[in-house]
Amino acid sequence: MTMSTNHGSGPGAITPDGCSVEFYSLLPAMGEPSIVHNAVPEGASVLELGCGTGRILRPLAELGHPVVGVDESPAMLARIPGLPTVAARIEGLDLGRVFDAVLLASTMINTDPGQRREFLKTCRRHLGTDGVLIVQQTNPSWFETVEPSERTHDGIRLVLREVHRDGVRVDVVADYHVGDQIWTHAFSRHPITEDELAADLASARLRFDRWLVGNELTWFTARPE
Structure with a gap:
């Protein structure tokens, strides 16, 4: 199966x-x-790109950081009153100012290489x-090991219902169960090799800095060249 775009369904608003x-x-x-x-x-100022409903942004503000959140969904941002x-959209965004830190979390960097x-x-x-x-990526080992599975965390049941590999890309259909509500999200993730990451950072005038969580290849920092 080939997924041309991410899509989802379930109660309430669904983002693009x-x-x-x-x-x-x-x-x-x-x-x-x-x-x-x-x-x-x-007290570093933080810009979060793709901040969603503020799951990370709100705690950062509570920790004393001046924050700004960007998301393409007004419905998501409506859940962050007071910030x-x-x-x-992230692509082409120019707020006309700079920040001490920029956050790209939620493994959004694992989109297609052009984006x-x-x-x-x-x-x-x-x-x-x-x-x-500060960037959060999907652990590279996930692309080799992910299979249909089910787990529960904080009352949320996550079911990876379908997993398809198309070359290096992995397409997933996930169901999220909370009480009697079910949401479905179909999405694709692209792996990033070490060489690709270095080249893509360099193309944006950035350089890799360090990994943040022990030996996990998930969170890293980069700095301006």
């Missing part, structure tokens, strides 16, 4: 990339705010000279 606003509003933070907070100076947000490079250009555009980019 298939995410459920209702479902994402139920998701708790899962350690991400601490990872980001520990990677930046105290500055901008409804816009990934546009994302990184936007990240660089909003980084100060001494700024830091």
Whole structure:
């Protein structure tokens, strides 16, 4: 099966990339705010690209960071009252200012290579000279090991109903169960080799800095060249 676009279904508003606003509003933070907070100076300003319903953005604000969130879905941003947000696509975004840190979480970097490079250009555009980019990627080992499965976390049952490989790309259909509500999300993830990451960072005038979570190849920082 080949998926041309991400898509989703279920109760409430669905974003252009298939995410459920209702479902994402139920998701708790899962350690991400601490990872980001520990990677930046105290009180550093943070721009989060693709912030959704503020699952990471709100805790960062509570930790003392001036924050701005960007998402293409006004319905997502409506769930973050009281914090500055901008409804816009990431590609081509230019807010006319720079930040101490830019956050690209939720494994959005694992989109197709062309979009990934546009994302990184936007990240660089909003980084100060001494700024830091914080990125969450899908662990490279996932692409080899992921299979249909089921698990429950914080009352949310995640069912990976379908997993298809098309070359290096992995297409997934996932069902999310919360009580008697079910949302479905079909999405694709693209792996990133070490050489591809270095080249894509360089094309955006960035350089790899360090991994943030022990030996896990998931969270890393990059800095302006």
